[in-house]
Amino acid sequence: MEDRILVLGASILQLPLIKEAKKMGCYVGVCDINPNAVGVSLADEFFETDIFNEEQVYETAKKFLPNGICTIGTDFPVRSVAFSCNKLGLPSITYEAAINSTDKNKMIEAFNNAKLSVPWHYTIDGNSKIDLSITDNKFPCIVKPVDSSGSRGVSLVKNYDDFFNAIEVARNFSKNGQVIIEEFLVGREVSVEVFCQNKKPVVLQITDKITSGAPHFVELEHYEPTHFDSDTIEKISDLAINAVSACGITEGPAHVEIIVTTNGPKLVELGARLGGDFITTNLVPLSTGINMVKNVILHSIGKDFELNSTTSRYAGVIFPIFPVGSRISEVDLTDIFNKCDISIKYLKPIGYEVKGKYESSGDRPMAIISSGESREELNFRLKNAEKNLISRI
Structure with a gap:
C-alpha cells in the first residue's frame, strides 16, 4: 500500500519535498492558497487551502486521509502540521513545541527558562506605549517581528531617530503586532542542522553564514562544514541541542541560528523545520551524504530514517x-x-x-x-x- 503524504505549500521551497515524495513512490496531496504555485502540477491531488489556517488544513487532511503531513523551509505552517498531526495521531512535534518554535517571544521564554545564552531582549505589544527608558545606552540594537522569517522586518537601529520607524516596519511583518527589541550580537553567524532520533536531538552539520550586514542582514553565502575549531564546535553543538530541547522539540528536524561572540556562542532563534536557502536540500547532502528531505518524509510516516554521514x-x-x-x-x-x-x-x-x-x-x-x-x-x-x-x- 502506497504512503499518502500531504505537503503544506506548493512554492519553490516545497519542490524538493514534493519531488522526493514522488520519487519514493508516495501518493502526494499538496495544499496551497495559490492554485498557480509551481508545485501544484506535480501533485497527485491539489487542495486550495490556506496553509496558515490550522482548521482549514485539518479539514483538508480529514478528506485526504494522509499517513504523513510535512512542510520544509518555512516556519509558520509548522503549527498547521502539528495541529493536524496531533488530532490525527500522526508523527509530529507537539502543538506547544510548534508555538515555541514559531513565536519568538515564547521561544526566548523557553531559552530563558533553560538558562541558555541569549541576547538581552524585551517585547513591545501591538498597542503598548513605548518606554524610551528601556533603550538607554543599548544602541545599537535589533528590532524584529515576533513571528516572521527570512529577514523580513528585521532592522539594526543605531539611535532614536531610526527606532520608531524600525518598530513600524517590524509591526507590518508581525502577524500579532508584537515586536522584539534585542541586543545586537557581534560575531560570526552559524546555523546548526539538527534531526531528532529516539526523542533526542542529533547535530548533523554546522554552516558558516555571511550576510549583507546592517541594516537587514540578508543571507548571501553559506558554507559547510564550519571553519570553527573543535572546542567551539562542541560549544555550538551543545547550545543547539539544549535550545531544541528547551522548546520541546523531540521529533523531526530543527534549524538553530547562533552567533559566536567573544564571550562564546549565543542563540539567535530556531525553527522546527529544515533550514532553507538550499542548506538542507542541497548543501547537507553534498557535504555529508545525508538526505534530510527524505528523512522528513520517513519521519512523517513513522518509518526508520538514516542520520549517518556517507561522505565528507x-x-x-x-x-x-x-x-x-x-x-x-x-x-x-x-x-x-x-x-x-x-x-x-x-x-x-x-x-x-x-x-x-x-x-x-x-x-x-x-x-x-x-x-x-x-x-x-x-x-x-x-x-x-x-x-x-x-x-x-
Whole structure:
C-alpha cells in the first residue's frame, strides 16, 4: 500500500519535498492558497487551502486521509502540521513545541527558562506605549517581528531617530503586532542542522553564514562544514541541542541560528523545520551524504530514517548581488559547468528586474551551488561562477 503524504505549500521551497515524495513512490496531496504555485502540477491531488489556517488544513487532511503531513523551509505552517498531526495521531512535534518554535517571544521564554545564552531582549505589544527608558545606552540594537522569517522586518537601529520607524516596519511583518527589541550580537553567524532520533536531538552539520550586514542582514553565502575549531564546535553543538530541547522539540528536524561572540556562542532563534536557502536540500547532502528531505518524509510516516554521514566534502551556496536595473535571464554557463560541479537556481522569473538593494531573502533572484574537496576549491568554483554569471546578465 502506497504512503499518502500531504505537503503544506506548493512554492519553490516545497519542490524538493514534493519531488522526493514522488520519487519514493508516495501518493502526494499538496495544499496551497495559490492554485498557480509551481508545485501544484506535480501533485497527485491539489487542495486550495490556506496553509496558515490550522482548521482549514485539518479539514483538508480529514478528506485526504494522509499517513504523513510535512512542510520544509518555512516556519509558520509548522503549527498547521502539528495541529493536524496531533488530532490525527500522526508523527509530529507537539502543538506547544510548534508555538515555541514559531513565536519568538515564547521561544526566548523557553531559552530563558533553560538558562541558555541569549541576547538581552524585551517585547513591545501591538498597542503598548513605548518606554524610551528601556533603550538607554543599548544602541545599537535589533528590532524584529515576533513571528516572521527570512529577514523580513528585521532592522539594526543605531539611535532614536531610526527606532520608531524600525518598530513600524517590524509591526507590518508581525502577524500579532508584537515586536522584539534585542541586543545586537557581534560575531560570526552559524546555523546548526539538527534531526531528532529516539526523542533526542542529533547535530548533523554546522554552516558558516555571511550576510549583507546592517541594516537587514540578508543571507548571501553559506558554507559547510564550519571553519570553527573543535572546542567551539562542541560549544555550538551543545547550545543547539539544549535550545531544541528547551522548546520541546523531540521529533523531526530543527534549524538553530547562533552567533559566536567573544564571550562564546549565543542563540539567535530556531525553527522546527529544515533550514532553507538550499542548506538542507542541497548543501547537507553534498557535504555529508545525508538526505534530510527524505528523512522528513520517513519521519512523517513513522518509518526508520538514516542520520549517518556517507561522505565528507565541502559545499556552499552564493546568492549573487546584481546591479540595480539588471534583468534576470537564462544564462549559458556550460563552459563553467563542464569544469566544475556547479548548479544555478532561479529564485525569480526570467525577466525580473533588480530594483534595489536586497532587504529580505525574498529579494534574491538567483543562487549558485557547488561542492569541492577543500574549502579553497569550493570558494574558487563559487566565486568564479558568480563573476561569470554577473558579467553575462
